[in-house]
Amino acid sequence: MDFSTLSNHGTICFVARAPVRKRVTRASDTPAKTPAAPSVDGRKRVVVEAVTPEIDAGRFPARRVVGETVSVEADVFADSHDSIAAALLYRHERTPSWTAVAMSPLVNDRWRAEFPVTELGRYVYTVEGWIDHFATWSRQLVKRLEAGQDVKVELEVGARLVEAASQRAGRAQGALRTDGAAQDPTRLASLAKALREGKTDVDAKAIELVGRHAERDVTPYGRQLEVLVEPVKARFSTWYELFPRSTGGGGAQGAPPQAGRQGTFKDVERLLPDIAGMGFDVLYLPPIHPIGRTHRKGANNTPAKPGEPGSPWAIGSEEGGHKAIDKALGTLADFQHLVKAAAGRKLDVALDIAFQCSPDHPYTREHPEWFKHRPDGSIQYAENPPKKYEDIYPFDFETERWRELWQELLSIFVFWSEQGVRVFRVDNPHTKPFAFWEWVIAEVRRAYPEVILLSEAFTRPKVMYRLAKLGFSQSYTYFAWRNTAYELYQYFTELAQPPVREFFRPNLWPNTPDILTEYLQTGGRAAFQARLILAATLGASYGLYGPPYEAIEARPREHGSEEYLDSEKYQLRDWKPDPGIRELIKVVNRIRHDNPALQTDRGLRFHYAENDQLLAYSKSTPDNANVVLTVVSVDPHHVQRGMINLPLEELGLDRDRSFQAHELISGARYLWNGPRNFVEVNPFSIAGQIFRFRRRVRSEHDFEYFL
Numbered sequence: 001m002d003f004s005t006l007s008n009h010g011t012i013c014f015v016a017r018a019p020v021r022k023r024v025t026r027a028s029d030t031p032a033k034t035p036a037a038p039s040v041d042g043r044k045r046v047v048v049e050a051v052t053p054e055i056d057a058g059r060f061p062a063r064r065v066v067g068e069t070v071s072v073e074a075d076v077f078a079d080s081h082d083s084i085a086a087a088l089l090y091r092h093e094r095t096p097s098w099t100a101v102a103m104s105p106l107v108n109d110r111w112r113a114e115f116p117v118t119e120l121g122r123y124v125y126t127v128e129g130w131i132d133h134f135a136t137w138s139r140q141l142v143k144r145l146e147a148g149q150d151v152k153v154e155l156e157v158g159a160r161l162v163e164a165a166s167q168r169a170g171r172a173q174g175a176l177r178t179d180g181a182a183q184d185p186t187r188l189a190s191l192a193k194a195l196r197e198g199k200t201d202v203d204a205k206a207i208e209l210v211g212r213h214a215e216r217d218v219t220p221y222g223r224q225l226e227v228l229v230e231p232v233k234a235r236f237s238t239w240y241e242l243f244p245r246s247t248g249g250g251g252a253q254g255a256p257p258q259a260g261r262q263g264t265f266k267d268v269e270r271l272l273p274d275i276a277g278m279g280f281d282v283l284y285l286p287p288i289h290p291i292g293r294t295h296r297k298g299a300n301n302t303p304a305k306p307g308e309p310g311s312p313w314a315i316g317s318e319e320g321g322h323k324a325i326d327k328a329l330g331t332l333a334d335f336q337h338l339v340k341a342a343a344g345r346k347l348d349v350a351l352d353i354a355f356q357c358s359p360d361h362p363y364t365r366e367h368p369e370w371f372k373h374r375p376d377g378s379i380q381y382a383e384n385p386p387k388k389y390e391d392i393y394p395f396d397f398e399t400e401r402w403r404e405l406w407q408e409l410l411s412i413f414v415f416w417s418e419q420g421v422r423v424f425r426v427d428n429p430h431t432k433p434f435a436f437w438e439w440v441i442a443e444v445r446r447a448y449p450e451v452i453l454l455s456e457a458f459t460r461p462k463v464m465y466r467l468a469k470l471g472f473s474q475s476y477t478y479f480a481w482r483n484t485a486y487e488l489y490q491y492f493t494e495l496a497q498p499p500v501r502e503f504f505r506p507n508l509w510p511n512t513p514d515i516l517t518e519y520l521q522t523g524g525r526a527a528f529q530a531r532l533i534l535a536a537t538l539g540a541s542y543g544l545y546g547p548p549y550e551a552i553e554a555r556p557r558e559h560g561s562e563e564y565l566d567s568e569k570y571q572l573r574d575w576k577p578d579p580g581i582r583e584l585i586k587v588v589n590r591i592r593h594d595n596p597a598l599q600t601d602r603g604l605r606f607h608y609a610e611n612d613q614l615l616a617y618s619k620s621t622p623d624n625a626n627v628v629l630t631v632v633s634v635d636p637h638h639v640q641r642g643m644i645n646l647p648l649e650e651l652g653l654d655r656d657r658s659f660q661a662h663e664l665i666s667g668a669r670y671l672w673n674g675p676r677n678f679v680e681v682n683p684f685s686i687a688g689q690i691f692r693f694r695r696r697v698r699s700e701h702d703f704e705y706f707l
Helices: 133-146 152-168 184-196 204-213 265-277 332-344 362-366 402-418 434-447 461-470 485-496 518-538 546-550 579-594
Strands: 002-008 011-017 046-052 062-065 069-078 084-092 098-102 110-116 121-131 225-230 237-241 282-285 348-353 382-384 387-389 423-427 452-456 541-545 604-607 614-620 627-633 640-645 659-663 669-672 676-681 688-694
Touching (some): 046 121, 069 084, 069 121, 098 110, 110 121, 184 204, 265 332, 282 423, 332 348, 402 434, 452 461, 485 604, 518 579, 546 579, 614 676
Parallel strands (some): 062 225, 237 541, 282 348, 423 452
Antiparallel strands (some): 046 069, 069 110, 121 225, 614 627, 640 676
């Protein structure tokens, strides 16, 4: 009995409690539960994870161009001490069978292999791993031999492994293609016999041969990944933008625009030799369609006066819409002739795709349901408060008739592709739904896999990157606003690192019809030189809004504005190129074409300059056969000098030997020694220098009579 005391006004009383009996549960009292069957194959002991490249868990493809290789890495490991093997499997989307490539171990259970991409379209790849029993046996045999142990039993074990492989040799292993030869069964039988005879010299070739036909409890990676392969120009391109309507002047080629001479496609055609001669391979034209009259914009974005041409981005009039041509520029036949003439000079004509309409566009009458409407029934014009764009109507992508809208917008791409256009610059894609772009780009590529699309999305990084993942080949960047050496270093380090570099290709523009930066406004000729050299060497693809850049046009519409004064968006201009800057453009583009290191965004390294006004960086090919160093002064007003520190070993240069630094703009050659070398940049001459390193430096041993 348990007694507890209770106090009641000083009186002590005892209360008796019965003991609590606890029931003991025995195993036999509970029904037995059947263990759940394992959900995995317990024989698969290998782990495969952390595969690269892999974009958003395989949601999007990595990007390459024809002729490149895809280097794939993965973590592959297992329990215990058994040897493992791993393979990279790949195929083109149109090919049902896989090709296997053995992966090589790196460090810390990391494995690597690569495969070439030789066709446009998508390739599929994955990784698998397994226990390599014969390699495990071989490694243990060596240890036993080194310890002086009797290995008779072990040799029999090895012989049986080889015999099992011999029986499987020559058989098809599903859809997997290998390089197995018809003689493999014979070679394996000979190896088994040799082991039974006591021969212990098992080399790497034998291990590879047995491994090729061994039974594998393969652990596959959980996903099949993709890489989208595009034309080489998606990686390396040089763009020149001009307004065709401003090409009617120019001295001998007719009267100046002020006299009413508007340029045409035929005038553009006469400029092709100059544009190609400067080293450009893409000629980008702003919209070439009929321009609306309602609320037309005139000079400096004021209401248009009679006779002013308006903004080409106010697309559509009674003459037609996105599939029509402004008759002031010529006919469809004239445009087709321009495309063919440009191709003859290895120039692609790129068209601007701007999915918006003027109030006069046929769509506003034929499909009013594709636009938002105000309470008074009028169509809502474009706004970015407090700015109003009354000459432009945006599409309503939330319309109930969105399917018809999508199909019509796709037909615009298809129409111009049928005219021979394969390169498109897309205006403001970040203001249209992501789902639309993923669908329309896939449909365009289904019919025209060689199409290249440039995204003009000056927007937040995540939005910009999402558009790239969805299929845009290239993208505009923040380059125009990165002016200090540190800003440039920080930004391009981000772009050059995985995962961004696997899906995002930058296209660098120092200026556009919308952007005349303060740096160009205030920096004079040296600023134009510096931004040209930076764009052309930091980026494999870059572009110029050409005529004003050649003219060193730096006048803003007003103080604090990035708009050009007398912008060509609203009026015709007669540009007078500066001979010096035009020659520099030609030289820099020739350097780009002569140096493979500058034709890719990979291989970029920044180097420490002992002067924060100098930006130093190099690009190199994977084998370091081509190494190019660029040094640019970001100060356009003063001479800057300093020591540049180079990681010679990473660049394939011998620390103990001199090497030649050939400055490619001026042609000067310097003999450099060691990792620290002096550079001076004079903005009153050239605001940057581009060096190619040459390892071969002559010595007395090269003298013909040296003995």
